[in-house]
Structures are given as C-alpha cells and as structure tokens.
Amino acid sequence: MAVVPGVWRALSSSLLVAAPVIILLLGSGRATVYEPTWDSLDARPLPAWFDEAKFGIFIHWGLFSVPSFGSEWFWWYWQKQQQSCYVRFMKANYPPGFSYEDFGPLFTAEFYDANQWADVLQESGAKYVVLTSKHHEGFSLWESKYSWNWNSVDVGPKRDIVAELATAIRSKTNLRFGVYHSLFEWFNPLFLSDANSLFKTRMFSFTKSLPELYELVIKYQPEIVWSDGDGDAPDSYWNSTGFLAWLYNESPVRDTVVTNDRWGQGCICKHGGYYTCADRYNPGHLINHKWENCLTIDKKSWGYRRNAKIQDYLTIEELVQQLVETVSCGGNLLLNIGPTRDGLIMPIFEERLRQLGSWLKVNGEAIYNTVPWKAQNDTATPGVWYTSKPEDNIVYAIFLKWPAAGCITLDQPYARAEQTQVTLLGYSTSLKWISLDKQGMMVSLPQLNSAQLPCRWTWVLKLSHVV
Numbered sequence: 060m061a062v063v064p065g066v067w068r069a070l071s072s073s074l075l076v077a078a079p080v081i082i083l084l085l086g087s088g089r090a091t092v093y094e095p096t097w098d099s100l101d102a103r104p105l106p107a108w109f110d111e112a113k114f115g116i117f118i119h120w121g122l123f124s125v126p127s128f129g130s131e132w133f134w135w136y137w138q139k140q141q142q143s144c145y146v147r148f149m150k151a152n153y154p155p156g157f158s159y160e161d162f163g164p165l166f167t168a169e170f171y172d173a174n175q176w177a178d179v180l181q182e183s184g185a186k187y188v189v190l191t192s193k194h195h196e197g198f199s200l201w202e203s204k205y206s207w208n209w210n211s212v213d214v215g216p217k218r219d220i221v222a223e224l225a226t227a228i229r230s231k232t233n234l235r236f237g238v239y240h241s242l243f244e245w246f247n248p249l250f251l252s253d254a255n256s257l258f259k260t261r262m263f264s265f266t267k268s269l270p271e272l273y274e275l276v277i278k279y280q281p282e283i284v285w286s287d288g289d290g291d292a293p294d295s296y297w298n299s300t301g302f303l304a305w306l307y308n309e310s311p312v313r314d315t316v317v318t319n320d321r322w323g324q325g326c327i328c329k330h331g332g333y334y335t336c337a338d339r340y341n342p343g344h345l346i347n348h349k350w351e352n353c354l355t356i357d358k359k360s361w362g363y364r365r366n367a368k369i370q371d372y373l374t375i376e377e378l379v380q381q382l383v384e385t386v387s388c389g390g391n392l393l394l395n396i397g398p399t400r401d402g403l404i405m406p407i408f409e410e411r412l413r414q415l416g417s418w419l420k421v422n423g424e425a426i427y428n429t430v431p432w433k434a435q436n437d438t439a440t441p442g443v444w445y446t447s448k449p450e451d452n453i454v455y456a457i458f459l460k461w462p463a464a465g466c467i468t469l470d471q472p473y474a475r476a477e478q479t480q481v482t483l484l485g486y487s488t489s490l491k492w493i494s495l496d497k498q499g500m501m502v503s504l505p506q507l508n509s510a511q512l513p514c515r516w517t518w519v520l521k522l523s524h525v526v
C-alpha cells in the first residue's frame with residue numbers, strides 16, 4: 060500500500076472512495092525536494108505529530124534477552140572485552156564451546172502476544188513505540204533478505220516480530236509505530252574489513268545496512284527511524300544523506316516519518332531530525348531544537364536483566380519527574396522496557412507503564428500538545444515546572460511535592476485581576492489565589508487528605524490568563 064498510514068487512518072473512515080484523489084492532492088502540494096546534503100535535510104520541518112505526542116515507549120529485545128544478564132552489550136563485554144563477570148557467568152551456566160550464536164534457538168518468544176503488548180502500551184498513555192528491529196549483534200527481528208539465517212524467522216521463534224507488533228499497534232491503538240536500527244554490527248566480517256580500510260571500502264554499508272533500511276521502511280512503513288551505532292564511521296560511509304533524501308522525498312512514509320540524529324560520527328546533536336544528544340539526555344533547560352530523552356526504567360540496562368534489583372528500577376515518582384522536566388524543556392520522553400526472551404513484559408515494567416497512564420489520564424492535558432512557556436521552572440518553589448497552550452491562554456504549573464503549608468508560591472506567572480482562574484486538574488472547584496508584590500502569585504490548595512487527592516505523585520495547576 061503506497062499511502063501514508065497516519066493520513067490513511069485519518070481519512071479512511073469517511074473518505075474511503077475519495078482517498079486516491081486526496082493523496083494526489085497532498086502529493087502535488089509538496090513542493091520541497093530534499094537534496095542529499097545536511098543543509099537541505101536539516102531544514103526539513105519535523106512532522107507536527109511528533110512534538111505533540113511527547114511520550115513514547117522504547118523496546119529493547121533481541122538475543123541479548125536470552126542470557127538477560129549484565130546488559131544488551133552482553134556479546135561485546137563477554138567476547139571482545141572478556142570482562143570477568145561475563146566470562147564467569149558463561150563458564151558457570153553454559154557448556155564449553157557455547158557461542159553467542161547458540162543463543163539464537165533459545166530466543167523462543169513463546170509468550171509473545173503483540174496484541175497484549177499493544178494493550179499495555181496503549182494504557183501507558185504513550186503515543187508512539189520504537190522497537191529494536193536489529194541491535195549491534197546484527198540479529199534482525201524481521202524477515203530480512205539481507206540477514207540470512209540470522210533473523211527471528213529463520214532462527215528462534217520463527218516469527219516476524221516486527222510485522223506482528225506493527226500490525227497489533229496499528230489495529231488496536233492510536234500509537235505510531237517506529238523502529239530502532241543499528242547501522243554497524245560488532246562482529247560482522249564485512250564491517251570489520253571496511254573498518255580496517257578506514258572506511259574507504261563500503262562493502263558492509265552498501266550490501267547490508269542500507270539495503271536493510273530500505274527493506275524495513277518499504278515493508279513496515281515505520282513513522283520513526285531511530286538510527287544508532289555509527290561504529291565510529293562517518294555519515295559518508297553510511298550514505299546517510301542519500302538514504303534520508305530518499306526517505307523524505309520518495310518513501311511511503313515521506314510525509315509523516317521522523318528521524319533522530321545518529322547517522323554517522325559527529326552527527327549526534329547536530330544533524331538529522333530531532334536530537335538525542337546522549338542516552339538519558341535531560342538538560343534541565345530549554346533546547347531550541349526538538350529533542351528526545353531516551354531513558355531506561357532499569358537504570359543499568361536497556362535489555363532485560365534477570366539479576367536486576369528492585370532499587371535498580373526508577374520509581375513512578377522519578378519517572379513522572381523525568382516526563383515533566385523533559386516536556387517543559389521542549390523534549391519528548393522515550394521510555395525503555397526490556398521484554399524477556401520468552402516474550403513477556405515483566406509486571407514491574409507493566410506496573411510503571413500503567414502508573415504513568417493513570418497519571419496522564421488526569422494530567423495529560425498539561426503534557427500532550429503543549430509548548431514550553433517563557434520559564435521552564437519556578438525559582439520561588441523548586442520542583443515546579445511549566446508547560447503552556449498559548450492559543451487557549453493557559454499555563455500549567457506542574458508540582459512534584461504537595462506543599463505541607465497547603466499553599467504554593469509561584470514567582471513566574473503574574474495573575475490578572477478579574478481574568479485569571481486557577482484549577483487543580485482532576486478537582487472540580489476553582490482555587491483561591493492572591494497576587495504578590497514582587498513575586499507572581501500564591502495559590503491556596505484544597506484541604507484534601509491523601510484519599511481525596513485527584514492523583515498521586517505530582518499535581519497540575521491550570522492557570523488561565525496569566526502573563
């Protein structure tokens with residue numbers, strides 16, 4: 060199907076018959092043709108849905124989920140760096156001569172139910188999902204012509220995991236579907252040979268990585284291509300500008316697709332679509348380019364770890380705080396979970412996702428479709444973060460601690476007599492406020508015991524007509 064999924068969904072219910080005409084109209088309205096240069100590609104406006112969405116779920120799943128020990132860098136730490144805890148773990152638990160490839164048949168995914176995953180993701184309040192279609196180990200979770208006998212259809216579950224999730228997400232939820240893709244592969248002989256020639260040859264990039272990327276986009280039409288793993292090779296080696304020009308000009312997702320900034324050495328935080336800058340990036344101040352905080356619930360690993368301790372998981376308070384700070388400063392949060400080798404999202408992850416969803420049910424209007432305000436946080440009261448909806452004259456003050464005094468001082472917003480209204484999201488009655496001389500305003504919170512509070516962990520004041 061050559062139509063854009065998002066547009067298709069929006070149009071299909073009412074305009075099924077007229078859809079081809081509409082697509083033609085949209086096509087002819089698109090004047091810009093992107094050149095394979097960073098100047099041209101970087102000037103592409105980010106499709107609006109991404110900034111409006113604010114919150115997505117990252118899923119790290121692959122053969123590293125079989126040992127589920129240490130981290131998703133298991134193969135590298137065990138065989139390249141020969142870190143002692145990995146070597147000992149293998150000696151103690153697997154027969155002599157056991158290779159990383161032998162994890163393939165053990166990646167069984169017998170409990171993988173993409174529809175059930177889709178339900179959990181929908182309940183989290185996230186608006187998009189990004190699945191590791193292939194991590195640095197090179198094992199692809201889709202049926203790829205370019206990954207012969209090293210993919211989930213030939214080995215392990217014998218299922219096309221990418222296809223199943225894409226279908227479930229599109230049929231059961233309103234989330235957008237995206238894929239993570241690692242450019243390089245730690246131990247691929249073609250990559251190692253190119254690296255030996257200081258990337259003057261391009262055997263790996265031209266016969267493996269690029270064909271895979273085109274295949275992924277054409278087969279599954281992801282609306283996010285989350286690139287990673289440049290292997291210290293320049294973007295010219297990866298032909299990244301050539302691929303992106305195709306993606307933005309000609310691909311089936313050209314109108315809605317969003318990309319990140321990991322397209323070759325030196326590109327991060329500088330080129331591509333939105334910026335990721337670093338893992339767990341959360342600058343704490345406004346960034347004037349769309350960015351994303353990719354963050355793990357398990358503080359120590361992206362892949363599932365059986366040996367994680369309870370204190371290794373971020374608490375719901377910490378997660379809401381990350382979401383709020385990120386959105387106030389212009390970012391999106393991409394929150395990572397790691398399923399098990401047999402296809403389960405463990406209850407600790409599911410619980411965090413459902414808690415976020417319940418918080419967003421009450422407070423989501425202060426997150427989705429908002430823009431940063433003139434101030435990101437308050438100086439009089441630490442832990443107060445702002446978002447806004449200028450077209451509605453609304454500022455949201457999100458506070459992370461319920462003040463014992465029962466009132467809260469805000470020094471950034473100035474109220475306007477007769478006009479300003481203050482409410483607490485999830486609570487029906489308007490709140491009393493007074494203007495302060497030098498500082499902004501003080502708001503009296505309702506006297507509620509914990510059972511009466513509209514939500515837990517973080518509350519939102521909705522201020523209308525303040526400056």
Ligand SMILES: *[C@@H]1O[C@H](CO)[C@@H](O)[C@H](O)[C@H]1NC(C)=O
Pocket residue numbers: 095265269298300301302
């Ligand atoms: C590499 O990029 C150029 C444009 O710069 C394009 O013509 C060519 O098709 C690309 N090759 C691949 C394999 O993507």
Ligand SMILES: *[C@@H]1O[C@H](CO)[C@@H](O)[C@H](O)[C@H]1NC(C)=O
Pocket residue numbers: 343434435436437438439441
């Ligand atoms: C925001 O918070 C940071 C760190 O807590 C603080 O240093 C800074 O002064 C605050 N900024 C504003 C505008 O309040």
